[in-house]
Amino acid sequence: MNHSISLTVNGARRDFVLDDPRVTLLDLLRERLHLTGTKKGCDRGQCGACTILVDGKRINSCLALAISHDGADILTIEGVARGDQLHPVQAAFIAHDGFQCGFCTPGQIMSAIGMMQEAQAGNDPERIRECMSGNLCRCGAYAGIVDAVLEAQAGMDESNQRRSA
Amino acid sequence: MKQFDYVRPATVAEAVAAAAQPGAVYLAAGTNLLDLMKGGVSRPDRLVDVTHLGGLDQIETLADGSLRIGALVSNADLAHDANFAKSYPAVAEALLSGASAQLRNAATVGGNLLQRTRCAYFYDTASRCNKREAGSGCDAREGENRTHAVLGWSESCIATHPSDFCVPLVALDAVVEIEGKTGRREIALEELHRLPGNTPERDSALEAGDLIVAVRLPPAARGFATHARYLKVRERTSYAFAVVSAAAALRIENGKVAEARLALGGVAAKPWRARAAEDVLKGVAPTADAFQEAAWRALTDAKPSGDNAYKIELARRIVVRALTLAAAGTPARIPALPASPFASTSGAIHA
Numbered sequence: 085m086n087h088s089i090s091l092t093v094n095g096a097r098r099d100f101v102l103d104d105p106r107v108t109l110l111d112l113l114r115e116r117l118h119l120t121g122t123k124k125g126c127d128r129g130q131c132g133a134c135t136i137l138v139d140g141k142r143i144n145s146c147l148a149l150a151i152s153h154d155g156a157d158i159l160t161i162e163g164v165a166r167g168d169q170l171h172p173v174q175a176a177f178i179a180h181d182g183f184q185c186g187f188c189t190p191g192q193i194m195s196a197i198g199m200m201q202e203a204q205a206g207n208d209p210e211r212i213r214e215c216m217s218g219n220l221c222r223c224g225a226y227a228g229i230v231d232a233v234l235e236a237q238a239g240m241d242e243s244n245q246r247r248s249a
Numbered sequence: 250m251k252q253f254d255y256v257r258p259a260t261v262a263e264a265v266a267a268a269a270q271p272g273a274v275y276l277a278a279g280t281n282l283l284d285l286m287k288g289g290v291s292r293p294d295r296l297v298d299v300t301h302l303g304g305l306d307q308i309e310t311l312a313d314g315s316l317r318i319g320a321l322v323s324n325a326d327l328a329h330d331a332n333f334a335k336s337y338p339a340v341a342e343a344l345l346s347g348a349s350a351q352l353r354n355a356a357t358v359g360g361n362l363l364q365r366t367r368c369a370y371f372y373d374t375a376s377r378c379n380k381r382e383a384g385s386g387c388d389a390r391e392g393e394n395r396t397h398a399v400l401g402w403s404e405s406c407i408a409t410h411p412s413d414f415c416v417p418l419v420a421l422d423a424v425v426e427i428e429g430k431t432g433r434r435e436i437a438l439e440e441l442h443r444l445p446g447n448t449p450e451r452d453s454a455l456e457a458g459d460l461i462v463a464v465r466l467p468p469a470a471r472g473f474a475t476h477a478r479y480l481k482v483r484e485r486t487s488y489a490f491a492v493v494s495a496a497a498a499l500r501i502e503n504g505k506v507a508e509a510r511l512a513l514g515g516v517a518a519k520p521w522r523a524r525a526a527e528d529v530l531k532g533v534a535p536t537a538d539a540f541q542e543a544a545w546r547a548l549t550d551a552k553p554s555g556d557n558a559y560k561i562e563l564a565r566r567i568v569v570r571a572l573t574l575a576a577a578g579t580p581a582r583i584p585a586l587p588a589s590p591f592a593s594t595s596g597a598i599h600a
Binding site: 085104105106132135141143146147148149151152154195198199202214217218 | 250252254255257276278279280284287288296298300301329348349350351352355486487585586587
């Protein structure tokens with residue numbers, strides 16, 4: 085039996101006919117939309133490489149059935165830059181060597197963007213480490229990742245202050 | 250993953266009817282179910298998706314002072330609800346000590362209650378497991394069992410229930426609201442999960458079609474807000490299941506314990522309420538000696554199910570620590586490393 089769903093992906097509405105309900109959001113993004121920035125690491129919710137924002141919240145796309153997310157608003161790594169202008173978190177990862185091989189990086193960046201919106205960690209490195217623990221990095225670039233998140237958070241705090249001043 | 254039919258009911262009544270069929274299971278976020286299905290551990294014929302049902306995602310205070318949490322409220326939304334965290338701090342701390350931020354954003358209250366054991370032999374379909382396949386045997390008995398149960402286990406099954414959330418909930422007398430074929434009923438959370446006995450394939454008291462629609466905390470649960478903690482020993486500081494955990498909540502009046510609540514996690518197939526320990530604390534001063542006595546009482550019936558005798562002493566110590574920290578007072582803010590028994594030191598690397 086076919087099921088029709090529609091999603092908003094990186095700002096554009098996309099309609100799909102699913103002939104199999106087993107498709108995850110991860111596989112839909114990669115196989116149907118060819119948005120391969122979202123990575124398939126463990127495919128079991130343990131590594132965080134597949135992290136995307138769904139309705140503004142970071143989740144593991146490998147453990148989300150596409151069919152259950154009819155109507156959802158999805159943001160992937162392909163949708164965070166504005167043209168050639170990197171998202172501040174992307175720029176901070178480059179500035180602080182927040183990666184080595186890069187495989188976990190899209191998930192790390194999406195997770196960091198989601199975490200900053202959750203506003204639970206602030207600029208406390210220990211809370212950042214705790215709030216980023218769902219993203220594994222086998223190269224061990226954690227120190228650079230925390231520094232990158234701290235810089236991006238400081239930039240966000242500064243621009244919020246300017247806006248409210 | 251085995252093929253399945255997908256059903257999206259419009260009402261709770263439709264959902265119950267659809268899920269009462271043999272081979273049907275409910276789908277909420279799917280953070281545990283999809284993992285199990287990918288591994289061939291769960292092989293449902295039909296998924297009844299309840300995520301689009303209305304009215305199950307509210308947190309509301311009832312007229313009598315109870316708190317009613319809809320089954321579809323996410324673990325993160327509940328833990329980060331400021332009023333909730335203030336009134337039930339040990340529950341919020343337990344939630345934040347579980348899984349990862351991504352999983353907490355997706356995972357629901359109802360799903361957390363019904364998550365399956367993390368026993369490696371349950372997950373490994375090449376192993377014998379009485380919980381996965383009734384009557385097949387238990388490879389955990391002679392296997393790697395250092396994290397398995399020390400209370401309430403049987404020769405059929407030594408698995409533990411992995412939830413952190415359920416541990417303070419059971420200490421606070423939470424009630425589960427269930428919609429079933431015969432209408433609405435409610436049971437104490439303590440009665441929801443079953444000990445294995447000879448039928449470990451049945452995790453809970455739920456019948457076919459039963460849908461958890463809400464969890465309720467009674468008015469008295471607020472009375473412990475100023476002296477409540479959850480502590481969890483795990484093999485890494487974050488994003489790991491409990492080896493042993495404890496929820497401790499005290500009501501202290503005039504320097505004496507007016508009432509104590511204590512429950513343990515990671516030790517049995519259900520969140521383990523320690524009433525004998527609560528009883529010895531009633532009316533006494535909150536001293537180290539009293540907490541030692543309580544810890545001893547809590548583990549009186551414990552026995553190793555394999556290479557896990559250490560868990561009994563570990564559980565005693567975590568009970569003492571949790572009671573000591575609860576007596577010292579609930580911290581103003583949940584610590585950076587929720588439920589960690591280790592002191593938070595700025596600059597330490599916990600990756």
